[in-house]
Amino acid sequence: MTELTCIICPRGCHLTVDENLNVTGNSCPRGEAYAKAELTHPTRTLTSTIKVISSNATRVPCKTSEPLDKDKIFKAMKEINEVVVKAPIRIGDVLIKGVAGSNVNIIATKDID
Amino acid sequence: MINKDLVIIGGGSGGMSAALEAYALGVKDILILEKNDYLGGILNQCIHNGFGLQEFKEELTGPEFMSRFSKAVKEKGIEYRLKSNVYDISKDKVVSYSNEVEGFVKVKAKAIILTTGCYERNAGAIQIPGDRPSGVYTAGQAQLYLNCYGYLVGKRVFILGSGDIGLIMARRMTLEGAKVLGVAELMPYSAGLNRNIVQCLKDFDIPLYLSHTVKQVIGKDGHIEKVVIAKVDEKFNFIEGTDMVFDVDALLLSVGLVPNVDLISKLGLHFSRTRGAIVNQDMETEVEGIFSAGNALHVHDLVDYVVSEAREAAKGAVKYLNGELKNEGHVYDVEASNGIGYVVPQKIYVDEAEDNLIFKFRVRKPYKMINLVIKEGDEVIRKIPKLAIIPSEMEIVKIAKDKFKKSSNKITISVEEK
Numbered sequence: 001m002t003e004l005t006c007i008i009c010p011r012g013c014h015l016t017v018d019e020n021l022n023v024t025g026n027s028c029p030r031g032e033a034y035a036k037a038e039l040t041h042p043t044r045t046l047t048s049t050i051k052v053i054s055s056n057a058t059r060v061p062c063k064t065s066e067p068l069d070k071d072k073i074f075k076a077m078k079e080i081n082e083v084v085v086k087a088p089i090r091i092g093d094v095l096i097k098g099v100a101g102s103n104v105n106i107i108a109t110k111d112i113d
Numbered sequence: 114m115i116n117k118d119l120v121i122i123g124g125g126s127g128g129m130s131a132a133l134e135a136y137a138l139g140v141k142d143i144l145i146l147e148k149n150d151y152l153g154g155i156l157n158q159c160i161h162n163g164f165g166l167q168e169f170k171e172e173l174t175g176p177e178f179m180s181r182f183s184k185a186v187k188e189k190g191i192e193y194r195l196k197s198n199v200y201d202i203s204k205d206k207v208v209s210y211s212n213e214v215e216g217f218v219k220v221k222a223k224a225i226i227l228t229t230g231c232y233e234r235n236a237g238a239i240q241i242p243g244d245r246p247s248g249v250y251t252a253g254q255a256q257l258y259l260n261c262y263g264y265l266v267g268k269r270v271f272i273l274g275s276g277d278i279g280l281i282m283a284r285r286m287t288l289e290g291a292k293v294l295g296v297a298e299l300m301p302y303s304a305g306l307n308r309n310i311v312q313c314l315k316d317f318d319i320p321l322y323l324s325h326t327v328k329q330v331i332g333k334d335g336h337i338e339k340v341v342i343a344k345v346d347e348k349f350n351f352i353e354g355t356d357m358v359f360d361v362d363a364l365l366l367s368v369g370l371v372p373n374v375d376l377i378s379k380l381g382l383h384f385s386r387t388r389g390a391i392v393n394q395d396m397e398t399e400v401e402g403i404f405s406a407g408n409a410l411h412v413h414d415l416v417d418y419v420v421s422e423a424r425e426a427a428k429g430a431v432k433y434l435n436g437e438l439k440n441e442g443h444v445y446d447v448e449a450s451n452g453i454g455y456v457v458p459q460k461i462y463v464d465e466a467e468d469n470l471i472f473k474f475r476v477r478k479p480y481k482m483i484n485l486v487i488k489e490g491d492e493v494i495r496k497i498p499k500l501a502i503i504p505s506e507m508e509i510v511k512i513a514k515d516k517f518k519k520s521s522n523k524i525t526i527s528v529e530e531k
Contacts, residue, residue, distance in 0.1 A: 005307060005310070005311055005315075006307075007307055007308035007311045007312070027500070044312065044316070045162050045172070046288075047160050047161050047162055047174055048160070048288065048289075049160060049259075049260055049263065051263065057261075058261075058262055058263055059260065059261060059262065059263045061160035061174060061175075061176050061260065062160075063160075063162060063174055070316070073288070074288075077288050077289070081289075091176075091177060091180060109160065109173075109174040109176045109177045110157075110176035110177070110180060111180060
């Protein structure tokens with residue numbers, strides 16, 4: 001039995017999920033889908049910054065190209081903080097390929113000249 | 114003195130989208146004045162995602178969202194000045210600014226849009242008790258240091274206030290290796306979005322102490338060393354025996370945002386309950402031809418809403434420049450009544466309004482199972498049932514203007530409990 005707060009809408013339904021992934025407490029089908037995904041394969045988009053060599057900036061903001069497994073987030077942060085990149089950089093440029101042993105890349109979210 | 118059709122003060126998301134809208138509507142003689150040395154305003158430091166779901170139907174980070182506008186401004190050749198600080202505006206629409214290249218400059222504008230954003234309430238604003246050591250930051254300051262310059266302001270952090278910036282910084286500092294010991298919120302409910310409570314606090318087991326606040330800040334050799342948190346009763350008095358002491362090296366404050374209205378106060382205008390200017394349906398202030406939008410007018414939850422409001426202001430400015438905005442005909446005063454904190458706009462010249470009237474407002478406290486009631490005089494124009502409604506989520510209601518009968522000069526919005 002697991003309890004969750006639904007994050008889909010402001011109502012914030014109190015969800016209860018049993019061992020067989022039966023969801024109760026939801027007011028709409030979206031709550032059920034959220035609860036199932038959250039309990040079977042939770043993922044998060046990770047955003048951070050990477051050290052950059054440029055005359056205009058010291059950090060380039062970045063994100064995962066798609067949501068990353070939640071349990072790989074701290075490993076990904078470690079790799080992000082070990083990398084140094086050089087300008088020029090364009091939005092979408094891959095800064096780390098396959099972060100934390102996943103298929104997810106770390107990409108730039110800002111142009112740095 | 115330089116002459117311009119439209120001067121926009123503030124080159125953040127609001128200012129840039131206003132400029133692009135006015136440009137698209139045929140006003141090309143525009144000048145954007147920005148105090149920082151970059152366009153995009155606060156979104157430069159908001160590296161998290163969640164922006165743009167309304168505007169672009171995709172989830173972007175702050176810098177990505179902002180870049181779409183700054184690229185468009187540059188492509189269209191809209192004039193802008195960076196590092197330019199506006200220090201005065203007058204009712205006859207003379208804008209005075211200075212920068213290191215041009216020195217002191219005066220611009221005579223035909224219309225002005227104020228998109229100056231908001232600022233954070235700080236330790237002084239909430240009269241935080243105890244010492245005044247270093248190590249006490251607003252959440253936005255800590256965010257700027259970390260995300261733009263790579264400095265972590267502390268390793269053992271406590272956060273006062275559960276506003277979204279505080280929640281986002283709790284996650285961000287945890288990811289960077291800091292220990293966030295807790296978040297205290299004075300009110301019995303969080304000021305932040307539910308999704309941020311889950312993603313930023315619960316994901317990292319950071320405790321949220323509701324009905325708690327800082328009782329004392331303790332410094333040693335000029336730097337913060339401890340913070341004492343205690344529980345409060347309904348009247349916000351400390352409850353004895355609930356003290357908790359945390360050893361910290363930084364305290365972050367996420368205790369509210371206030372529209373930046375320095376320039377509006379120079380005009381001697383009245384302030385609304387949003388602490389911004391009083392505006393009409395076209396976001397025009399009490400001075401003809403001077404408009405305000407975005408967080409400078411009222412603090413928004415989403416930048417997407419800032420963008421759309423700035424576009425409304427730009428449309429209004431273009432109407433004004435074309436001589437179509439005269440503030441004539443039937444007028445309504447719009448009032449926030451029972452349970453409603455504020456409403457924008459506060460005045461509606463209905464004959465000059467677009468087909469739909471747009472009301473933006475917030476409730477004063479969380480409610481469940483209520484009706485939102487919009488009335489003209491005593492007559493109910495619309496009743497909107499709501500399962501749940503909270504102050505941290507702004508409501509936007511559109512009503513066709515022909516639903517209003519011009520039988521009264523008052524529109525009220527209120528909460529009706531069932």
